Amino acid sequence: PDFCRQSMVRSDDPNVQGAVAWKPWHFLLERAFAWEAGKSEVILKARQLGMSDLVARYLAYRARYGAQCGVISVGQREARDLLRRITYIERHLPRNLQVPIQVTADSIRYPAAEGAVLAFPSTEQAGISYTFNVAVMDEAAFHPWGAANYTALRPTLSAGGQFIALSTADPTLGPSG
Numbered sequence: 001p002d003f004c005r006q007s008m009v010r011s012d013d014p015n016v017q018g019a020v021a022w023k024p025w026h027f028l029l030e031r032a033f034a035w036e037a038g039k040s041e042v043i044l045k046a047r048q049l050g051m052s053d054l055v056a057r058y059l060a061y062r063a064r065y066g067a068q069c070g071v072i073s074v075g076q077r078e079a080r081d082l083l084r085r086i087t088y089i090e091r092h093l094p095r096n097l098q099v100p101i102q103v104t105a106d107s108i109r110y111p112a113a114e115g116a117v118l119a120f121p122s123t124e125q126a127g128i129s130y131t132f133n134v135a136v137m138d139e140a141a142f143h144p145w146g147a148a149n150y151t152a153l154r155p156t157l158s159a160g161g162q163f164i165a166l167s168t169a170d171p172t173l174g175p176s177g
Helices: 027-035 053-065 074-093 146-158
Strands: 009-010 019-022 042-044 068-073 101-106 107-110 115-123 134-138 162-166
Touching: 009 074, 009 162, 027 053, 027 107, 053 068, 053 074, 053 107, 053 115, 053 162, 068 074, 068 146, 074 107, 074 115, 101 146, 134 146, 146 162
Parallel strands: 042 162, 068 115, 068 134, 134 162
Antiparallel strands: 009 019, 101 107, 107 115
């Protein structure tokens, strides 16, 4: 939560350009404290609540301290979007909190801590052969290979890792999505 409070977010207000302070809404702080305590969660969410920004902050925070983090999103574009959020967060921290990062299209590495955030699209093979400290499935209800991806991530859970699934409802899956 302290790392979150010091980070900025890209404004989506057409009248305000650039970086603005992150808003510590109560429900976001609850999630941040739960995740920091190691809690795994499956969260059904509405859009525009700041959950994707929060998970980006959490992954940056964990990777800064050596965690191996994996993100599986619906597609490659969506997976890379989460990495862009993390890069934006890192580049807009106060100078005294900035650390060296190595950014590629599909990863952000923290060389000093040997941590990383790797991003994958939901394919039949996503997450296979990796053991992450933190695994995130973003928009999980829409993953074409969600069950296979979860199976590939099970070693993360059995090794004491953390699993966070976030999703808006998919109306094609029935009344609760």
